[in-house]
Amino acid sequence: MLFNSLPFLLFFPAVCFLYYCIPGSWLRLRNLFLLAASYYFYMSWEPAYALLLLTSTVVTYLSALGIAQTTDKRKRKVCLVASLVINLSLLFVFKYYNFLASNLMWLTDLCGVRINIPISKLLLPVGISFYTFQALGYAIDVYRGTTKVERNFVTYALFVSFFPQLVAGPIERSNSLLPQFKQPHPFDYDNGMKGLRMMVWGYFLKLVLADRCGDYVNAVFNHLDMHNGGSYAVASLLFPFQIYGDFAGYSLIAIGAARILGFRLMQNFRQPYLSCSIGEFWKRWHISLSTWFKDYVYIPLGGNRVGKWRRYFNLMVTFVISGCWHGANWTFLCWGMLHGMLLCIEKATGYSKQAVRSHLEMFGRWLLTFVLVCFAWVFFRANTLADAGIVLRGIFTNLSTPFTRVSDFCIIGVCLVVMLVDAVKQERRYHLPLNPTVKAVLLHVWLAMMIAFITLFGVLDSSQFIYFQF
Amino acid sequence: MLCSILVIFILWYAFDRAGGAAMYWVTWHTHEHFSQKICKIVGDVSPDILLLGTSRCENHYVPSIIQDSTGMSVFNAGISASGSIYFQYVTLAHLLNHHTPKVVVLDTGESEYVEHEGHLNMLSFYAPHIGRCAEADSVFSQLGMMGRYQFSHLYRYHSLSNAAIARLFMPDEPNDNGYTPIACPPSFPSTIGEPQQPLPGAPQMLNTFRRFIALCRSHNVQLVLSISPSYSILDEHYYDELKAIAAKEHLPFLDYDTPGLYTDHPEYFYDNAHLWEKGSRIFSQRFAHDLKLLILNNYRTDDSEPY
Known part of the structure; x- marks a missing residue:
């Protein structure tokens, strides 16, 4: 079900x-x-x-x-x-x-x-x-x-x-x-409404954002021979949003459903694509799994209390296991190793501890992190390692006009804007200064509008959640 | 909480009905290919000859060539990936609702009588026009799809909503009365399709085919069955099930596929199932000639004729 x-x-x-x-x-x-x-x-x-x-x-x-x-x-x-x-x-x-x-x-x-x-x-x-x-x-x-x-x-x-x-x-x-x-x-009424809001937002992320992106990504990654480097680049850029919408959407529906029943589950995602370093990314992405690995694998191996090289070794072991956890395929193993290596490099250079001096530098750091995360996702999504190689080679050597469907890009664009607004709002902890009655009315209208939006633009064919296979 | 849910439902209902009305306007004004073609079928075109089928109809039959040969107006109502007799039935019912053509040519194939989920998805292209034609709506009811479209008007548009909105202000794609040519491929198919065995048709779908024939008959429309060429080898009994129904109903059956027409011309094909523009023009001349003969012979086919 x-x-x-x-x-x-x-x-x-x-x-x-x-x-x-x-x-x-x-x-x-x-x-x-x-x-x-x-x-x-x-x-x-x-x-x-x-x-x-x-x-x-x-x-x-x-x-x-x-x-x-x-x-x-x-x-x-x-x-x-x-x-x-x-x-x-x-x-x-x-x-x-x-x-x-x-x-x-x-x-x-x-x-x-x-x-x-x-x-x-x-x-x-x-x-x-x-x-x-x-x-x-x-x-x-x-x-x-x-x-x-x-x-x-x-x-x-x-x-x-x-x-x-x-x-x-x-x-x-x-x-x-x-x-x-x-x-x-x-x-509890408040719990019920908060849970409902989370569930609706989760459905939006899954049915509209993830599944619309998925249409394009699957069309490209499952038929590499029919596409060029431009399409590979667009698909590689859309996949991070597909997997985020899919998994964060699932988590929100789960947390919201539990909340309606009166239970509080832990937050699993915290705007991961706003991260300015790989270390920060892992504090924001699939938090329940990354903290599980930290507490039950990384720390028992010695964690940060050991020498430099042993620490890097511990990180690599943890991320290789994390890659394996995601699936029995070399692609997941490579994805885990890549993240492990990037984290080791960050630790070795002290990158994440360096103070950020300007907004421009922060933007540069964010962009670099986002590109690296997207690069690693290619291995995660590709059906085989050879496919990942084809995609990366295509992006760097055959970057021509991508296969486009204007309609899909329009809806994805709208979703990304909505997501960005929400992410910034959450990140800044910004709340509209409205009285409770107006807030309650707006919440009801917002929920009804979101459900209508999902009815119209969602992919309503009961497609699988990506993380179910893990 | 129950009160809140009720309020949300009422608000959603209002958005749904208002959004549905707005999307109906979008459907009639968009330049999106499928929406536009379906709107033409539902309320615009009035041809003498109506061509029905899937992408193999849409890409293979050139109306202007058939029109020149037969002297009758032609509209190609083929829609890519529509692949089921349900879809063709709904298309015909909508057209008959406002116009009665003289001839309906159904470009058909065995796969259109085999049940699969995709059939229902494609049928949803006609969901915006629910309520216009009772005969077409009966198919939605028969397939258990009516409830969801009555519950939500916005849901009727979800298959094509984003495309319809995105193409609202874009220019029309030029086409010849519904015909969509395929551009020359970078390379022609190199290997001929593997010999295929016939697929047994689903009883419910074969029944709909019989209803389709009856619908034509009830409006005094001459039905012609046709199977356009593909770049593959077929078992000689591949279309026996359809041919048996056609023979029983005394319907002309133009089979260009089993004899392997053009299998020695890979340069006409885009892939194993589709002719590109050059191939479709050559095929349309052949088809137009055969159709003209058929009309002149009062739709009687001679078994010795190499159809």
Whole structure:
């Protein structure tokens, strides 16, 4: 059930209505209801994969109980390692096995020894990387003692499978989300309106901005032989907005949906394309994942507390894993490595710590960061490394008139202006000095206008969210 | 909260109806290719010969050549990627709503009788004109698409909204009564299309084809079926299903595809399925001649004739 599909637009109001029909004092029943709704939501893709979600939940639940029940360091470690091994094995089997098998076969072929490794026909379960990481984060937190063990299975299972953020995040932390399942959450008008506003803005980003950009980007990247360097350049410039609209849109719908139900999820994006350095970009892009990697990979590796070279090594390892997390393809690995390298260069030169002396310098820094991020996105979007090579070579050697569709560019232009206005408004924390009644009226009019705008200009064919494949 | 949602819904409804009315005006005044052509079909053109089909109709049949040969006015109502008999039915119904042509030529193909999601998307091009023709609206109802268009008037325009608005103030693209020529390709197709096996038509779509024939008959319009050439080899039974229906209904069937007309002339083709302008002009002369013969013979085809 996609957020941008009719079934979800019927499912979500029904869940909200029934959820608030259950009195807040009947917390267990409310949680049980949300858990059932979340599993129904997940099973609408492929019922069998709910078993996988359940396995991950049971394994981390039991291992956390095991960790909490003993003070013996060795036993605690065994419980944690067991949880890590089982969860990462599931992830490996479903996500990385075929990639590894095909690369091994290619490598042995090169050596002249052909070995046949069977290829798995299992489909990648939606959101497996997200809920696995969320569950693992909990187990590690219990092991570190930074979060209390959750003994109520329903509450814990709901933490792993809470439907707004189940399939594409934000990857929540146990000490932030788990306590919220123990609060009654009476209906709150402000929360409802804020949630609704976020959802509408999320739909706008996905259906209008991302999917309109996607039309052009897919037409070019999926048929490189039919296009020239000019089209490659335009597609490479539009893809950053497509992926931002797609993923930030999803996150906003998720955060908004949770907010309507009374839950607060973490912010996942903070105008990433306004960044003036790669380091800043990673503080603004997919915040829940980058902080997850920082807390559970980079810092345990030694973080910044080690020597210069070891620090660069830690950064590279973290970004290579981040690339792999996004998908089993060399393109994602290259994308991760590129970001790792750029961050190392920034750290080595002290670029991000240098004071900015003028607006012109700030603009230069912003432009350089944006170009570098766009350059790296080419690897992320290209179907193969060879395709990425063709695109980059085309941009630099064959920059002729691009394939254009005036109509699409008009709508994308409008979206970008709206996004820029919103980004500047958020960044400056600017609020119109209006009285609450006028504000409320304007909010209602704005929401109605946005929905009408989406009805007219949105791509309403229930297209997939890019991050679902991760 | 419920009150707020109700207020938002009422406001949205007002925007939807006002926006719908504005978009209706845009649809009739835009220079966007599809919107303009559909508006012509819905309320403007009154040809003696109406050509219907997909891009293979739009790019292959040159009205001026057929007009010169037959002495009858011709309009090419072919629309790229429209590829389904539903679309052709809606087109015909809209035209018959204000004008009765003498002859309708349906350039058809097996793929137009196979169900796929794209058919419904293309049909939405006619959504702005819902309410003008009951016969055309019946197809939307049959396919379960009517509800969404009645609920939202803005949604009727979402397929072509941005293109229609963007081309509102742009000049018209020149065309010859609906015909759109394809420019000479950088290279001609090098390999002939693989031999293809016939596709079984979906019962619902074949039924719509029969309704299409009945609609022509009820308005005393002579229907001619035609299949224009492609650069591919086909199984000789490829069009048997359509030919059987045509034979049963005593309809003339001009098949230029199965015999492989022009397969020795790759220089006429843009790709395996489309003739470029030169090829389409040569083909149109051949077609115009055959159609003229057919009209002179009172639409009787002789089996020995090499159609």
